[in-house]
Amino acid sequence: MGTTYAYWNEWTGATWQLTESTTSTDFIIYYFLKTNLDSDAGLVKIVGQAAYASRTLAREALSSELKAVNLEGLSSSEAEFQFAYIAKRDGTLEDDGNDNAYIDLRGANINSIQ
Numbered sequence: 001m002g003t004t005y006a007y008w009n010e011w012t013g014a015t016w017q018l019t020e021s022t023t024s025t026d027f028i029i030y031y032f033l034k035t036n037l038d039s040d041a042g043l044v045k046i047v048g049q050a051a052y053a054s055r056t057l058a059r060e061a062l063s064s065e066l067k068a069v070n071l072e073g074l075s076s077s078e079a080e081f082q083f084a085y086i087a088k089r090d091g092t093l094e095d096d097g098n099d100n101a102y103i104d105l106r107g108a109n110i111n112s113i114q
Contacts (some may be wrong), residue, residue: 006028008050008051009049010026020089025051025089027053027058027086028087029050029055029085030046030087031082035079036080044076046071048065048069049065055086058086067114084105085101085104
């Protein structure tokens with residue numbers, strides 16, 4: 001695709017499309033879900049459906065994005081969020097504000113995630 005590593009899942013009003021990040025959409029949240037699919041680990045990676053201009057904005061949006069993420073078309077009706085991470089468009093992983101490379105979502109109440 002383009003010259004960056006990060007893409008986000010953008011709704012155009014009619015279809016979903018992978019959109020290459022730019023300097024104004026530099027930070028994207030990615031998710032891992034555990035499912036009952038017949039795969040090696042039963043994990044599915046979900047590309048974030050919004051992009052953010054700063055790491056801080058991405059961190060602040062984690063809870064609201066989790067509540068709004070569209071899982072339509074996922075081939076399993078049973079899924080549980082496991083982890084999330086924030087990536088900059090150059091592929092750099094960003095810490096969660098507490099020096100962790102990822103956010104542990106296992107068993108978390110989405111309303112309490114910050």
